[in-house]
Ligand SMILES: *[C@@H]1O[C@H](CO)[C@@H](O)[C@H](O)[C@H]1NC(C)=O
Ligand SMILES: *[C@@H]1O[C@H](CO)[C@@H](O)[C@H](O)[C@H]1NC(C)=O
Ligand SMILES: *[C@@H]1O[C@H](CO)[C@@H](O)[C@H](O)[C@H]1NC(C)=O
Ligand SMILES: *[C@@H]1O[C@H](CO)[C@@H](O)[C@H](O)[C@H]1NC(C)=O
């Protein structure tokens with residue numbers, strides 16, 4: 001006998017109504033939007049010079065500084081450790097819709113990935129943020145090829161391909177003129193639904209380099225992503241996203257609130273659930 005059978009009938013009805021209600025709430029929850037994950041990395045081959053406790057201490061100092069400072073600097077920070085010829089330069093940026101809390105957690109997690117820790121030149125991408133470090137001064141430089149993520153059997157509706165690409169190109173030309181060089185836009189494609197675009201440059205770029213960076217990344221990966229329905233492209237100075245659902249958090253100003261709102265929502269839901277259980 002299940003415990004539900006012990007409830008009087010009205011309570012079973014209440015339970016049923018409440019479950020339906022909370023399922024609807026959960027399905028429409030802002031929290032389904034996105035979760036973080038490791039996308040991959042690019043690094044030059046292991047370097048013997050990185051194999052000393054002193055180098056590790058310097059790298060770790062650099063990483064700690066990125067974790068501590070980027071979230072309070074609106075999601076972007078550059079720093080350096082070591083001196084003279086042994087200098088290492090680091091740069092990090094969080095996606096512009098993240099809360100400071102999510103931004104800090106993302107960078108922290110990136111610094112815990114070990115794959116590139118013997119390299120003096122590395123970029124590590126997570127969905128929510130990326131970290132780049134090098135023994136060369138990398139600030140403000142134009143971009144190198146990075147990576148693209150997509151599902152190679154999930155094709156864009158043929159009717160939407162050209163409109164989608166125009167939308168993405170417009171995104172690339174609009175983003176450099178936005179505050180923090182971060183921008184989201186929605187394209188209504190009628191019966192095929194909506195498309196959500198986002199683009200972002202690192203804030204050490206000039207507006208004109210931001211535009212060049214986005215155009216370059218788009219041109220580099222156009223053959224691969226041009227007919228795909230959901231994709232993102234990541235360089236080490238700019239990134240672009242195109243999805244058929246809203247994958248980013250609702251945000252008010254760049255690098256504000258999104259994730260915190262989501263946390264609040266989860267809290268309210270769990271409070272109301274536990275009230276019901278009483
Ligand atoms: C963002 O806000 C809009 C309008 O209030 C809502 O329809 C949408 O579900 C929200 N999306 C997310 C991911 O929070
Ligand atoms: C790294 O160290 C190993 C062992 O000491 C040595 O054989 C190798 O040549 C070194 N590599 C470089 C690039 O210096
Ligand atoms: C670093 O040192 C360890 C142990 O001394 C060795 O196994 C490893 O191959 C070295 N790595 C590099 C990149 O030199
Ligand atoms: C680590 O940093 C110190 C000073 O900040 C510097 O003197 C030293 O050369 C660096 N060591 C390595 C191995 O990069």
Ligand SMILES: *[C@@H]1O[C@H](CO)[C@@H](O)[C@H](O)[C@H]1NC(C)=O
Nearest residue numbers: 036037102103105106109128
């Ligand atoms: C960071 O990693 C921890 C442990 O794997 C995980 O629970 C957490 O969700 C991650 N957070 C982010 C923002 O990546």
Ligand SMILES: *[C@@H]1O[C@H](CO)[C@@H](O)[C@H](O)[C@H]1NC(C)=O
Nearest residue numbers: 042043044121122136144145
């Ligand atoms: C650093 O790595 C990137 C990507 O792998 C590469 O394009 C660049 O030339 C490298 N830079 C140096 C100084 O090795």
Ligand SMILES: *[C@@H]1O[C@H](CO)[C@@H](O)[C@H](O)[C@H]1NC(C)=O
Nearest residue numbers: 150151152153154155229230
């Ligand atoms: C890729 O897209 C296809 C077609 O839409 C879908 O069936 C498949 O589950 C997707 N694969 C992944 C890993 O999401």
Ligand SMILES: *[C@@H]1O[C@H](CO)[C@@H](O)[C@H](O)[C@H]1NC(C)=O
Nearest residue numbers: 160161162163164165166167
């Ligand atoms: C895309 O842009 C090109 C050039 O501006 C224009 O000729 C074409 O009609 C546009 N296509 C769509 C579907 O908007």
